[in-house]
Amino acid sequence: MTSIAATTATPNGTREVSDAGHVDVLIVGAGVSGIGAAHHLREQFPGQTFVILDAQDNRGGTWWTHRYPGVRSDSDLFTYGYRFKPWRGPSIAAGQEILAYLDEVIDESNLGQHIRYRHRVTAASWSTQDRQWTVGVTRDDTGQQVRFTARFLWMCQGYYNHAKPYQPRWDGMNRFCGVVVHPQQWPEDLDLAGKRVVVIGSGATAATLIPAIAGTAKHVTMLQRSPTYFFAPPTTHELAVTLRALDIPEEWTHEILRRQYIAQTDLLAQTARDAPDDLHALLIESMRPLLPAGFDIEKHFTPRYRPWQQRIAIVPDGDLFAALREGTASIVTDTIDTFTEHGVRVSSGEELPADVVVTATGFNMSVLGDVAFTVDGEPVDFTERVTWRGIMLSGVPNMAYMFGYFRHSWTLRVDLVSDLVVRLLAHMQDKGATMVVPALRAADSGMPLLPWADPENFNPGYVMRSQHILFKRGDREPWTHLLEHDEERVALPAADLDDGTLVYR
Numbered sequence: 001m002t003s004i005a006a007t008t009a010t011p012n013g014t015r016e017v018s019d020a021g022h023v024d025v026l027i028v029g030a031g032v033s034g035i036g037a038a039h040h041l042r043e044q045f046p047g048q049t050f051v052i053l054d055a056q057d058n059r060g061g062t063w064w065t066h067r068y069p070g071v072r073s074d075s076d077l078f079t080y081g082y083r084f085k086p087w088r089g090p091s092i093a094a095g096q097e098i099l100a101y102l103d104e105v106i107d108e109s110n111l112g113q114h115i116r117y118r119h120r121v122t123a124a125s126w127s128t129q130d131r132q133w134t135v136g137v138t139r140d141d142t143g144q145q146v147r148f149t150a151r152f153l154w155m156c157q158g159y160y161n162h163a164k165p166y167q168p169r170w171d172g173m174n175r176f177c178g179v180v181v182h183p184q185q186w187p188e189d190l191d192l193a194g195k196r197v198v199v200i201g202s203g204a205t206a207a208t209l210i211p212a213i214a215g216t217a218k219h220v221t222m223l224q225r226s227p228t229y230f231f232a233p234p235t236t237h238e239l240a241v242t243l244r245a246l247d248i249p250e251e252w253t254h255e256i257l258r259r260q261y262i263a264q265t266d267l268l269a270q271t272a273r274d275a276p277d278d279l280h281a282l283l284i285e286s287m288r289p290l291l292p293a294g295f296d297i298e299k300h301f302t303p304r305y306r307p308w309q310q311r312i313a314i315v316p317d318g319d320l321f322a323a324l325r326e327g328t329a330s331i332v333t334d335t336i337d338t339f340t341e342h343g344v345r346v347s348s349g350e351e352l353p354a355d356v357v358v359t360a361t362g363f364n365m366s367v368l369g370d371v372a373f374t375v376d377g378e379p380v381d382f383t384e385r386v387t388w389r390g391i392m393l394s395g396v397p398n399m400a401y402m403f404g405y406f407r408h409s410w411t412l413r414v415d416l417v418s419d420l421v422v423r424l425l426a427h428m429q430d431k432g433a434t435m436v437v438p439a440l441r442a443a444d445s446g447m448p449l450l451p452w453a454d455p456e457n458f459n460p461g462y463v464m465r466s467q468h469i470l471f472k473r474g475d476r477e478p479w480t481h482l483l484e485h486d487e488e489r490v491a492l493p494a495a496d497l498d499d500g501t502l503v504y505r
Protein backbone atom coordinates (compact mmCIF):
# COMPACT_ATOMS: atom_id res chain seq x y z
CA MET A 1 0.00 0.00 0.00
CA THR A 2 1.34 3.41 -0.93
CA SER A 3 0.78 6.54 1.06
CA ILE A 4 0.42 10.25 0.64
CA ALA A 5 2.06 12.81 2.89
CA ALA A 6 -0.41 14.58 5.13
CA THR A 7 0.95 17.95 4.14
CA THR A 8 2.79 19.28 1.13
CA ALA A 9 4.30 22.26 2.92
CA THR A 10 8.03 22.80 3.12
CA PRO A 11 9.55 24.79 5.98
CA ASN A 12 10.07 28.54 5.65
CA GLY A 13 8.68 28.80 2.13
CA THR A 14 11.99 27.73 0.56
CA ARG A 15 12.18 27.24 -3.22
CA GLU A 16 13.47 23.70 -2.93
CA VAL A 17 11.29 20.95 -4.30
CA SER A 18 9.81 18.92 -1.51
CA ASP A 19 8.33 15.47 -1.67
CA ALA A 20 4.58 15.45 -1.28
CA GLY A 21 4.11 11.70 -1.34
CA HIS A 22 3.31 8.76 -3.57
CA VAL A 23 -0.07 7.53 -4.77
CA ASP A 24 -1.42 4.82 -7.01
CA VAL A 25 -3.45 7.29 -9.06
CA LEU A 26 -2.88 11.03 -9.36
CA ILE A 27 -5.89 12.91 -10.73
CA VAL A 28 -5.39 16.40 -12.16
CA GLY A 29 -8.51 18.58 -11.92
CA ALA A 30 -11.38 18.81 -9.43
CA GLY A 31 -14.11 19.64 -11.95
CA VAL A 32 -16.95 17.41 -13.06
CA SER A 33 -14.42 15.02 -14.63
CA GLY A 34 -11.95 14.71 -11.76
CA ILE A 35 -14.67 14.31 -9.13
CA GLY A 36 -16.42 11.68 -11.26
CA ALA A 37 -13.15 9.84 -11.88
CA ALA A 38 -12.30 9.77 -8.17
CA HIS A 39 -15.77 8.52 -7.25
CA HIS A 40 -15.59 5.64 -9.71
CA LEU A 41 -12.04 4.74 -8.71
CA ARG A 42 -13.04 4.58 -5.06
CA GLU A 43 -16.25 2.62 -5.77
CA GLN A 44 -14.95 0.19 -8.35
CA PHE A 45 -11.35 -0.35 -7.23
CA PRO A 46 -11.25 0.31 -3.49
CA GLY A 47 -7.84 0.34 -1.87
CA GLN A 48 -6.14 2.41 -4.57
CA THR A 49 -4.56 5.49 -3.04
CA PHE A 50 -5.23 8.69 -4.93
CA VAL A 51 -4.98 12.44 -4.76
CA ILE A 52 -6.77 15.13 -6.79
CA LEU A 53 -4.78 18.28 -7.58
CA ASP A 54 -6.40 21.47 -8.82
CA ALA A 55 -4.82 24.83 -9.60
CA GLN A 56 -7.90 26.73 -8.45
CA ASP A 57 -8.88 27.43 -4.85
CA ASN A 58 -12.13 25.50 -4.99
CA ARG A 59 -13.93 22.61 -6.65
CA GLY A 60 -16.10 22.64 -9.73
CA GLY A 61 -13.69 23.64 -12.55
CA THR A 62 -15.89 25.33 -15.16
CA TRP A 63 -18.63 26.04 -12.63
CA TRP A 64 -16.22 27.71 -10.24
CA THR A 65 -14.45 29.72 -12.95
CA HIS A 66 -17.62 30.97 -14.63
CA ARG A 67 -19.57 33.10 -12.20
CA TYR A 68 -21.15 35.66 -14.52
CA PRO A 69 -24.82 36.56 -13.99
CA GLY A 70 -27.19 33.81 -15.04
CA VAL A 71 -24.50 31.16 -15.60
CA ARG A 72 -26.26 27.83 -16.12
CA SER A 73 -26.05 24.52 -17.90
CA ASP A 74 -27.28 24.16 -21.42
CA SER A 75 -27.60 20.41 -21.02
CA ASP A 76 -30.30 18.77 -18.98
CA LEU A 77 -28.98 17.79 -15.57
CA PHE A 78 -30.34 14.24 -15.75
CA THR A 79 -27.59 13.47 -18.24
CA TYR A 80 -25.16 16.15 -17.05
CA GLY A 81 -25.47 14.69 -13.56
CA TYR A 82 -23.63 11.43 -12.93
CA ARG A 83 -25.44 8.15 -13.43
CA PHE A 84 -24.87 7.30 -9.75
CA LYS A 85 -26.30 10.44 -8.18
CA PRO A 86 -29.89 11.50 -8.86
CA TRP A 87 -30.54 15.05 -9.91
CA ARG A 88 -33.42 16.49 -7.91
CA GLY A 89 -33.84 19.92 -9.47
CA PRO A 90 -35.19 21.33 -12.75
CA SER A 91 -33.71 20.06 -16.02
CA ILE A 92 -31.61 23.17 -16.60
CA ALA A 93 -29.58 24.25 -13.58
CA ALA A 94 -27.76 27.37 -12.42
CA GLY A 95 -24.00 27.16 -11.90
CA GLN A 96 -24.49 27.40 -8.12
CA GLU A 97 -26.85 24.40 -8.18
CA ILE A 98 -24.29 22.35 -10.06
CA LEU A 99 -21.64 23.30 -7.50
CA ALA A 100 -23.99 22.25 -4.69
CA TYR A 101 -24.53 18.89 -6.44
CA LEU A 102 -20.77 18.41 -6.76
CA ASP A 103 -20.37 19.27 -3.07
CA GLU A 104 -22.79 16.49 -2.22
CA VAL A 105 -20.83 14.04 -4.37
CA ILE A 106 -17.59 15.09 -2.66
CA ASP A 107 -19.18 14.62 0.77
CA GLU A 108 -20.98 11.38 0.05
CA SER A 109 -17.92 9.83 -1.61
CA ASN A 110 -15.64 11.24 1.08
CA LEU A 111 -13.37 12.87 -1.49
CA GLY A 112 -12.64 16.14 0.33
CA GLN A 113 -9.61 14.81 2.17
CA HIS A 114 -8.04 13.77 -1.16
CA ILE A 115 -8.29 17.15 -2.89
CA ARG A 116 -5.38 19.61 -2.82
CA TYR A 117 -6.37 23.06 -4.10
CA ARG A 118 -3.97 25.71 -5.44
CA HIS A 119 -1.75 22.90 -6.70
CA ARG A 120 -0.86 23.70 -10.30
CA VAL A 121 0.70 20.78 -12.13
CA THR A 122 3.47 22.08 -14.37
CA ALA A 123 5.43 18.96 -15.33
CA ALA A 124 4.95 15.20 -15.55
CA SER A 125 7.87 12.86 -16.21
CA TRP A 126 7.49 9.16 -16.78
CA SER A 127 10.29 6.79 -15.90
CA THR A 128 10.04 3.29 -17.35
CA GLN A 129 12.79 2.15 -15.03
CA ASP A 130 10.92 3.29 -11.91
CA ARG A 131 7.50 2.57 -13.45
CA GLN A 132 6.15 5.84 -12.17
CA TRP A 133 5.32 9.44 -12.93
CA THR A 134 7.05 12.29 -11.14
CA VAL A 135 4.68 15.21 -11.12
CA GLY A 136 5.97 18.74 -10.57
CA VAL A 137 3.57 21.11 -8.86
CA THR A 138 3.62 24.79 -8.00
CA ARG A 139 1.53 25.75 -5.01
CA ASP A 140 -0.23 28.94 -6.00
CA ASP A 141 -0.81 29.85 -2.33
CA THR A 142 2.81 29.61 -1.12
CA GLY A 143 4.82 29.56 -4.33
CA GLN A 144 6.46 26.32 -3.18
CA GLN A 145 7.50 23.62 -5.62
CA VAL A 146 6.43 20.14 -4.63
CA ARG A 147 6.76 16.73 -6.20
CA PHE A 148 4.34 13.83 -6.19
CA THR A 149 5.01 10.40 -7.59
CA ALA A 150 2.29 8.16 -8.97
CA ARG A 151 1.87 4.84 -10.70
CA PHE A 152 -0.87 6.17 -12.93
CA LEU A 153 -1.75 9.68 -14.04
CA TRP A 154 -5.33 10.60 -14.81
CA MET A 155 -5.63 13.96 -16.53
CA CYS A 156 -9.07 15.49 -15.84
CA GLN A 157 -8.05 19.04 -16.65
CA GLY A 158 -10.82 20.01 -19.07
CA TYR A 159 -10.19 21.56 -22.46
CA TYR A 160 -9.47 25.22 -21.94
CA ASN A 161 -7.18 27.55 -20.09
CA HIS A 162 -8.99 28.74 -16.95
CA ALA A 163 -6.62 31.62 -16.31
CA LYS A 164 -6.52 33.15 -19.81
CA PRO A 165 -9.76 33.44 -21.77
CA TYR A 166 -9.81 34.08 -25.51
CA GLN A 167 -9.84 37.85 -25.73
CA PRO A 168 -9.35 39.22 -29.24
CA ARG A 169 -7.96 42.74 -29.59
CA TRP A 170 -9.92 45.17 -31.73
CA ASP A 171 -8.88 48.46 -33.18
CA GLY A 172 -9.49 51.39 -30.83
CA MET A 173 -9.90 49.33 -27.65
CA ASN A 174 -7.41 51.53 -25.82
CA ARG A 175 -9.46 54.66 -26.27
CA PHE A 176 -12.72 53.10 -25.04
CA CYS A 177 -13.68 54.92 -21.81
CA GLY A 178 -15.94 52.17 -20.46
CA VAL A 179 -15.25 48.78 -18.94
CA VAL A 180 -14.36 45.62 -20.91
CA VAL A 181 -14.99 42.29 -19.18
CA HIS A 182 -14.73 38.66 -20.20
CA PRO A 183 -17.36 36.32 -18.70
CA GLN A 184 -14.58 33.96 -17.57
CA GLN A 185 -13.24 36.73 -15.31
CA TRP A 186 -16.43 38.41 -14.18
CA PRO A 187 -15.76 41.04 -11.45
CA GLU A 188 -17.99 40.30 -8.45
CA ASP A 189 -18.71 43.98 -7.88
CA LEU A 190 -19.63 44.94 -11.44
CA ASP A 191 -22.85 46.95 -11.19
CA LEU A 192 -24.77 47.09 -14.46
CA ALA A 193 -27.75 49.05 -13.16
CA GLY A 194 -28.65 51.73 -15.67
CA LYS A 195 -25.66 50.88 -17.92
CA ARG A 196 -25.62 50.36 -21.67
CA VAL A 197 -24.06 46.97 -22.30
CA VAL A 198 -22.79 45.48 -25.55
CA VAL A 199 -22.20 41.73 -25.43
CA ILE A 200 -19.89 40.54 -28.20
CA GLY A 201 -20.65 36.92 -29.08
CA SER A 202 -23.41 34.65 -30.26
CA GLY A 203 -22.90 31.45 -28.32
CA ALA A 204 -24.36 29.90 -25.19
CA THR A 205 -22.58 32.34 -22.89
CA ALA A 206 -24.00 35.42 -24.59
CA ALA A 207 -27.45 33.83 -24.71
CA THR A 208 -27.30 33.05 -21.00
CA LEU A 209 -25.90 36.35 -19.84
CA ILE A 210 -28.16 38.67 -21.83
CA PRO A 211 -31.54 37.70 -20.30
CA ALA A 212 -29.92 37.66 -16.84
CA ILE A 213 -28.78 41.29 -17.10
CA ALA A 214 -31.45 42.68 -19.40
CA GLY A 215 -33.74 43.66 -16.52
CA THR A 216 -30.96 45.53 -14.69
CA ALA A 217 -29.01 47.24 -17.46
CA LYS A 218 -30.43 50.22 -19.32
CA HIS A 219 -30.15 48.25 -22.54
CA VAL A 220 -28.22 45.20 -23.76
CA THR A 221 -27.08 44.78 -27.35
CA MET A 222 -25.94 41.39 -28.55
CA LEU A 223 -23.32 42.00 -31.22
CA GLN A 224 -22.59 38.90 -33.24
CA ARG A 225 -20.50 38.27 -36.30
CA SER A 226 -22.62 35.29 -37.32
CA PRO A 227 -25.65 33.50 -35.85
CA THR A 228 -25.91 30.33 -33.75
CA TYR A 229 -28.65 27.70 -33.60
CA PHE A 230 -30.90 28.11 -30.57
CA PHE A 231 -33.56 25.90 -29.11
CA ALA A 232 -36.00 26.94 -26.38
CA PRO A 233 -37.12 23.99 -24.23
CA PRO A 234 -38.90 24.46 -20.91
CA THR A 235 -36.61 24.67 -17.85
CA THR A 236 -38.57 21.87 -16.23
CA HIS A 237 -39.45 18.67 -18.09
CA GLU A 238 -43.14 17.75 -17.83
CA LEU A 239 -42.24 14.11 -17.26
CA ALA A 240 -40.14 15.08 -14.23
CA VAL A 241 -43.13 16.88 -12.73
CA THR A 242 -45.37 13.86 -13.40
CA LEU A 243 -42.93 11.35 -11.93
CA ARG A 244 -42.16 13.44 -8.88
CA ALA A 245 -45.87 13.81 -8.15
CA LEU A 246 -46.03 10.00 -7.93
CA ASP A 247 -43.58 10.05 -5.04
CA ILE A 248 -41.38 7.35 -6.56
CA PRO A 249 -37.69 7.02 -5.62
CA GLU A 250 -35.53 9.83 -7.07
CA GLU A 251 -33.25 7.17 -8.56
CA TRP A 252 -36.11 6.05 -10.82
CA THR A 253 -36.98 9.58 -11.90
CA HIS A 254 -33.31 10.25 -12.62
CA GLU A 255 -32.92 7.10 -14.70
CA ILE A 256 -36.17 7.55 -16.63
CA LEU A 257 -35.45 11.20 -17.44
CA ARG A 258 -31.89 10.29 -18.32
CA ARG A 259 -33.09 7.74 -20.84
CA GLN A 260 -35.63 10.19 -22.21
CA TYR A 261 -32.97 12.88 -22.76
CA ILE A 262 -30.48 10.41 -24.20
CA ALA A 263 -33.09 9.18 -26.70
CA GLN A 264 -33.91 12.79 -27.59
CA THR A 265 -30.24 13.65 -28.21
CA ASP A 266 -29.70 10.45 -30.21
CA LEU A 267 -32.60 11.49 -32.43
CA LEU A 268 -31.18 14.98 -32.78
CA ALA A 269 -27.76 13.61 -33.80
CA GLN A 270 -29.33 11.18 -36.24
CA THR A 271 -31.53 13.84 -37.83
CA ALA A 272 -28.53 16.17 -38.10
CA ARG A 273 -26.75 13.39 -39.98
CA ASP A 274 -29.60 12.12 -42.16
CA ALA A 275 -31.77 15.18 -42.73
CA PRO A 276 -29.79 18.32 -41.86
CA ASP A 277 -32.03 20.59 -43.92
CA ASP A 278 -35.13 19.39 -42.08
CA LEU A 279 -33.44 19.99 -38.72
CA HIS A 280 -32.27 23.41 -39.84
CA ALA A 281 -35.83 24.35 -40.85
CA LEU A 282 -37.26 22.97 -37.62
CA LEU A 283 -34.85 24.94 -35.43
CA ILE A 284 -35.42 28.18 -37.33
CA GLU A 285 -39.19 27.78 -37.36
CA SER A 286 -39.26 26.96 -33.63
CA MET A 287 -37.79 30.42 -32.95
CA ARG A 288 -40.09 32.39 -35.20
CA PRO A 289 -43.15 32.57 -32.90
CA LEU A 290 -40.92 33.60 -29.97
CA LEU A 291 -39.50 36.66 -31.75
CA PRO A 292 -41.08 40.09 -32.19
CA ALA A 293 -43.27 40.53 -35.27
CA GLY A 294 -41.25 41.39 -38.36
CA PHE A 295 -37.96 40.32 -36.77
CA ASP A 296 -35.24 39.61 -39.36
CA ILE A 297 -34.73 35.96 -38.50
CA GLU A 298 -32.79 35.26 -41.71
CA LYS A 299 -30.13 37.78 -40.74
CA HIS A 300 -29.88 37.24 -36.99
CA PHE A 301 -30.78 33.61 -36.33
CA THR A 302 -29.90 31.65 -39.47
CA PRO A 303 -26.45 30.09 -39.05
CA ARG A 304 -24.09 29.42 -41.94
CA TYR A 305 -23.15 25.94 -40.72
CA ARG A 306 -25.18 22.73 -40.51
CA PRO A 307 -26.93 21.98 -37.21
CA TRP A 308 -24.76 19.81 -34.91
CA GLN A 309 -21.50 21.01 -36.49
CA GLN A 310 -21.49 23.13 -33.35
CA ARG A 311 -23.37 22.73 -30.12
CA ILE A 312 -27.00 23.89 -30.30
CA ALA A 313 -27.42 26.62 -27.68
CA ILE A 314 -30.29 26.19 -25.27
CA VAL A 315 -32.46 29.13 -24.27
CA PRO A 316 -34.63 27.70 -21.45
CA ASP A 317 -38.19 28.99 -21.61
CA GLY A 318 -37.05 31.24 -24.48
CA ASP A 319 -35.77 33.89 -22.07
CA LEU A 320 -33.42 35.48 -24.62
CA PHE A 321 -36.30 35.88 -27.04
CA ALA A 322 -38.45 37.39 -24.27
CA ALA A 323 -35.78 40.07 -23.70
CA LEU A 324 -35.82 40.81 -27.44
CA ARG A 325 -39.64 41.03 -27.44
CA GLU A 326 -39.67 43.29 -24.41
CA GLY A 327 -37.05 45.55 -25.98
CA THR A 328 -34.63 45.32 -23.04
CA ALA A 329 -32.20 43.63 -25.45
CA SER A 330 -31.56 43.92 -29.18
CA ILE A 331 -29.32 42.18 -31.65
CA VAL A 332 -26.87 43.43 -34.28
CA THR A 333 -25.24 41.07 -36.77
CA ASP A 334 -22.15 42.73 -38.17
CA THR A 335 -18.39 42.87 -37.77
CA ILE A 336 -16.55 45.31 -35.54
CA ASP A 337 -14.89 48.19 -37.31
CA THR A 338 -13.44 49.88 -34.23
CA PHE A 339 -14.01 50.68 -30.59
CA THR A 340 -14.68 54.38 -30.04
CA GLU A 341 -14.48 56.39 -26.80
CA HIS A 342 -18.11 55.62 -26.08
CA GLY A 343 -18.90 52.32 -27.70
CA VAL A 344 -18.31 50.09 -30.68
CA ARG A 345 -18.67 51.05 -34.33
CA VAL A 346 -19.61 48.24 -36.70
CA SER A 347 -18.89 47.90 -40.40
CA SER A 348 -22.27 49.35 -41.41
CA GLY A 349 -21.15 52.60 -39.74
CA GLU A 350 -23.63 52.27 -36.86
CA GLU A 351 -22.18 53.10 -33.44
CA LEU A 352 -23.41 51.02 -30.52
CA PRO A 353 -23.12 53.12 -27.37
CA ALA A 354 -21.70 51.22 -24.40
CA ASP A 355 -20.66 51.77 -20.82
CA VAL A 356 -19.67 48.12 -20.53
CA VAL A 357 -18.53 45.73 -23.28
CA VAL A 358 -18.69 42.02 -22.46
CA THR A 359 -16.48 39.91 -24.69
CA ALA A 360 -18.25 36.53 -24.73
CA THR A 361 -15.66 35.37 -27.23
CA GLY A 362 -14.85 31.98 -25.77
CA PHE A 363 -11.83 29.97 -24.79
CA ASN A 364 -8.22 29.27 -25.41
CA MET A 365 -7.96 25.52 -25.68
CA SER A 366 -5.22 23.95 -23.66
CA VAL A 367 -3.64 20.57 -24.26
CA LEU A 368 -3.64 18.42 -21.13
CA GLY A 369 -3.51 21.38 -18.75
CA ASP A 370 -0.40 22.87 -20.44
CA VAL A 371 1.69 20.39 -18.46
CA ALA A 372 5.19 19.71 -19.85
CA PHE A 373 5.28 15.94 -20.36
CA THR A 374 8.38 13.83 -20.78
CA VAL A 375 8.68 10.08 -21.25
CA ASP A 376 12.05 8.67 -20.21
CA GLY A 377 13.64 12.11 -20.56
CA GLU A 378 12.18 12.86 -24.01
CA PRO A 379 9.71 15.79 -24.24
CA VAL A 380 6.33 14.64 -25.55
CA ASP A 381 5.19 16.50 -28.66
CA PHE A 382 1.44 15.93 -28.55
CA THR A 383 0.97 16.82 -32.19
CA GLU A 384 2.80 13.57 -33.01
CA ARG A 385 0.62 11.41 -30.77
CA VAL A 386 -2.50 9.50 -31.71
CA THR A 387 -5.51 9.10 -29.48
CA TRP A 388 -6.52 5.68 -28.22
CA ARG A 389 -10.35 5.85 -28.00
CA GLY A 390 -10.15 9.46 -26.77
CA ILE A 391 -8.79 8.12 -23.47
CA MET A 392 -5.04 7.49 -23.82
CA LEU A 393 -2.25 8.56 -26.18
CA SER A 394 0.19 6.54 -28.23
CA GLY A 395 3.59 6.27 -26.58
CA VAL A 396 2.50 7.79 -23.26
CA PRO A 397 2.47 5.07 -20.58
CA ASN A 398 0.13 4.84 -17.60
CA MET A 399 -1.75 8.00 -18.49
CA ALA A 400 -5.44 8.43 -19.24
CA TYR A 401 -7.23 11.67 -19.99
CA MET A 402 -10.86 12.54 -19.53
CA PHE A 403 -12.66 14.23 -22.33
CA GLY A 404 -16.44 14.42 -22.27
CA TYR A 405 -18.92 14.97 -25.05
CA PHE A 406 -19.20 18.38 -26.62
CA ARG A 407 -22.72 17.98 -27.95
CA HIS A 408 -24.19 15.39 -25.60
CA SER A 409 -23.72 16.07 -21.90
CA TRP A 410 -20.02 16.03 -21.06
CA THR A 411 -20.62 13.84 -18.03
CA LEU A 412 -22.19 10.95 -19.92
CA ARG A 413 -18.68 10.22 -21.08
CA VAL A 414 -17.12 10.75 -17.65
CA ASP A 415 -19.02 7.71 -16.36
CA LEU A 416 -18.16 5.59 -19.43
CA VAL A 417 -14.46 6.51 -19.49
CA SER A 418 -14.13 6.02 -15.73
CA ASP A 419 -15.48 2.47 -16.07
CA LEU A 420 -12.92 1.70 -18.74
CA VAL A 421 -9.94 3.26 -16.95
CA VAL A 422 -10.75 1.48 -13.69
CA ARG A 423 -11.23 -1.77 -15.63
CA LEU A 424 -7.79 -1.19 -17.19
CA LEU A 425 -6.18 -0.66 -13.78
CA ALA A 426 -7.74 -3.87 -12.48
CA HIS A 427 -6.67 -5.69 -15.65
CA MET A 428 -3.08 -4.56 -15.13
CA GLN A 429 -3.20 -5.89 -11.60
CA ASP A 430 -4.58 -9.24 -12.79
CA LYS A 431 -1.82 -9.51 -15.39
CA GLY A 432 0.88 -8.41 -12.94
CA ALA A 433 1.70 -5.52 -15.29
CA THR A 434 3.12 -2.25 -14.00
CA MET A 435 3.01 -0.41 -17.31
CA VAL A 436 0.53 -0.05 -20.15
CA VAL A 437 1.08 2.01 -23.27
CA PRO A 438 -0.95 2.40 -26.46
CA ALA A 439 1.14 1.54 -29.53
CA LEU A 440 0.22 1.34 -33.20
CA ARG A 441 0.17 -2.26 -34.46
CA ALA A 442 2.09 -3.30 -37.54
CA ALA A 443 -1.27 -3.21 -39.34
CA ASP A 444 -1.64 0.44 -38.33
CA SER A 445 1.68 1.60 -39.75
CA GLY A 446 1.04 4.03 -42.57
CA MET A 447 -2.40 4.82 -41.14
CA PRO A 448 -3.31 8.39 -42.11
CA LEU A 449 -3.05 10.74 -39.15
CA LEU A 450 -5.99 13.10 -39.19
CA PRO A 451 -6.53 16.42 -37.44
CA TRP A 452 -8.02 16.26 -33.94
CA ALA A 453 -11.52 17.22 -35.17
CA ASP A 454 -13.05 16.74 -38.60
CA PRO A 455 -14.36 20.23 -39.51
CA GLU A 456 -17.19 18.63 -41.48
CA ASN A 457 -18.41 17.05 -38.25
CA PHE A 458 -17.52 19.58 -35.54
CA ASN A 459 -16.11 23.03 -36.13
CA PRO A 460 -16.57 25.66 -33.40
CA GLY A 461 -14.06 28.52 -33.46
CA TYR A 462 -12.11 27.50 -30.35
CA VAL A 463 -11.46 24.04 -31.79
CA MET A 464 -10.56 25.28 -35.26
CA ARG A 465 -8.11 27.82 -33.73
CA SER A 466 -6.32 25.05 -31.85
CA GLN A 467 -6.10 22.09 -34.24
CA HIS A 468 -2.38 22.75 -34.78
CA ILE A 469 -1.50 22.08 -31.12
CA LEU A 470 -3.72 19.05 -30.61
CA PHE A 471 -2.96 15.38 -30.99
CA LYS A 472 -4.17 13.30 -33.91
CA ARG A 473 -6.67 10.59 -34.64
CA GLY A 474 -6.43 7.71 -37.07
CA ASP A 475 -8.94 6.39 -39.59
CA ARG A 476 -9.85 3.22 -37.69
CA GLU A 477 -10.70 1.86 -34.25
CA PRO A 478 -9.38 2.24 -31.62
CA TRP A 479 -7.53 5.34 -32.84
CA THR A 480 -10.61 7.53 -33.08
CA HIS A 481 -12.48 9.89 -30.77
CA LEU A 482 -15.32 12.44 -30.73
CA LEU A 483 -17.75 9.62 -31.45
CA GLU A 484 -21.41 9.88 -30.56
CA HIS A 485 -22.74 8.54 -27.29
CA ASP A 486 -24.91 5.89 -28.98
CA GLU A 487 -21.76 4.28 -30.43
CA GLU A 488 -19.59 4.63 -27.35
CA ARG A 489 -22.05 3.36 -24.77
CA VAL A 490 -21.78 0.04 -26.58
CA ALA A 491 -18.13 0.19 -27.70
CA LEU A 492 -16.40 1.33 -24.50
CA PRO A 493 -17.83 -1.29 -22.11
CA ALA A 494 -17.04 -3.94 -24.74
CA ALA A 495 -13.52 -2.64 -25.53
CA ASP A 496 -11.02 -5.50 -25.70
CA LEU A 497 -8.02 -4.52 -23.57
CA ASP A 498 -5.94 -7.27 -25.17
CA ASP A 499 -6.51 -6.40 -28.83
CA GLY A 500 -2.82 -5.68 -29.37
CA THR A 501 -3.11 -1.87 -29.26
CA LEU A 502 -2.19 -1.75 -25.58
CA VAL A 503 1.26 -3.04 -24.68
CA TYR A 504 1.72 -4.29 -21.11
CA ARG A 505 4.98 -4.77 -19.25
Ligand SMILES: Cc1cc2nc3c(=O)[nH]c(=O)nc-3n(C[C@H](O)[C@H](O)[C@H](O)COP(=O)(O)OP(=O)(O)OC[C@H]3O[C@@H](n4cnc5c(N)ncnc54)[C@H](O)[C@@H]3O)c2cc1C
Nearest residue numbers: 029031032033055061062073074075121157158369409410
Ligand atom coordinates in the same frame (compact mmCIF):
# COMPACT_ATOMS: atom_id res chain seq x y z
C1 LIG B 1 -20.27 28.39 -19.07
C2 LIG B 1 -20.16 26.96 -19.51
C3 LIG B 1 -21.29 26.18 -19.55
C4 LIG B 1 -21.18 24.85 -19.94
N1 LIG B 1 -22.33 24.10 -19.97
C5 LIG B 1 -22.25 22.82 -20.33
C6 LIG B 1 -23.41 22.01 -20.36
O1 LIG B 1 -24.51 22.43 -20.06
N2 LIG B 1 -23.28 20.72 -20.73
C7 LIG B 1 -22.08 20.19 -21.10
O2 LIG B 1 -22.03 19.02 -21.42
N3 LIG B 1 -20.96 20.93 -21.06
C8 LIG B 1 -21.01 22.21 -20.70
N4 LIG B 1 -19.88 22.97 -20.68
C9 LIG B 1 -18.57 22.34 -20.94
C10 LIG B 1 -17.87 22.07 -19.58
O3 LIG B 1 -16.63 22.60 -19.60
C11 LIG B 1 -17.89 20.59 -19.25
O4 LIG B 1 -19.23 20.21 -19.15
C12 LIG B 1 -17.24 20.21 -17.91
O5 LIG B 1 -17.55 21.13 -16.91
C13 LIG B 1 -15.78 20.00 -18.02
O6 LIG B 1 -15.39 19.47 -16.78
P1 LIG B 1 -13.88 19.04 -16.52
O7 LIG B 1 -13.81 18.65 -15.11
O8 LIG B 1 -13.46 18.07 -17.55
O9 LIG B 1 -13.04 20.34 -16.83
P2 LIG B 1 -13.08 21.77 -16.16
O10 LIG B 1 -14.42 22.10 -15.70
O11 LIG B 1 -12.42 22.66 -17.14
O12 LIG B 1 -12.18 21.61 -14.86
C14 LIG B 1 -10.83 21.28 -14.96
C15 LIG B 1 -10.13 21.64 -13.68
O13 LIG B 1 -8.78 21.21 -13.85
C16 LIG B 1 -7.93 22.21 -13.35
N5 LIG B 1 -6.65 22.16 -14.05
C17 LIG B 1 -6.43 22.31 -15.38
N6 LIG B 1 -5.12 22.23 -15.64
C18 LIG B 1 -4.51 22.03 -14.45
C19 LIG B 1 -3.15 21.89 -14.06
N7 LIG B 1 -2.15 21.93 -14.95
N8 LIG B 1 -2.88 21.70 -12.75
C20 LIG B 1 -3.88 21.65 -11.83
N9 LIG B 1 -5.18 21.81 -12.15
C21 LIG B 1 -5.48 21.99 -13.44
C22 LIG B 1 -8.66 23.51 -13.60
O14 LIG B 1 -8.22 24.48 -12.66
C23 LIG B 1 -10.11 23.12 -13.40
O15 LIG B 1 -10.54 23.39 -12.09
C24 LIG B 1 -19.94 24.30 -20.31
C25 LIG B 1 -18.81 25.11 -20.31
C26 LIG B 1 -18.92 26.43 -19.91
C27 LIG B 1 -17.69 27.26 -19.90
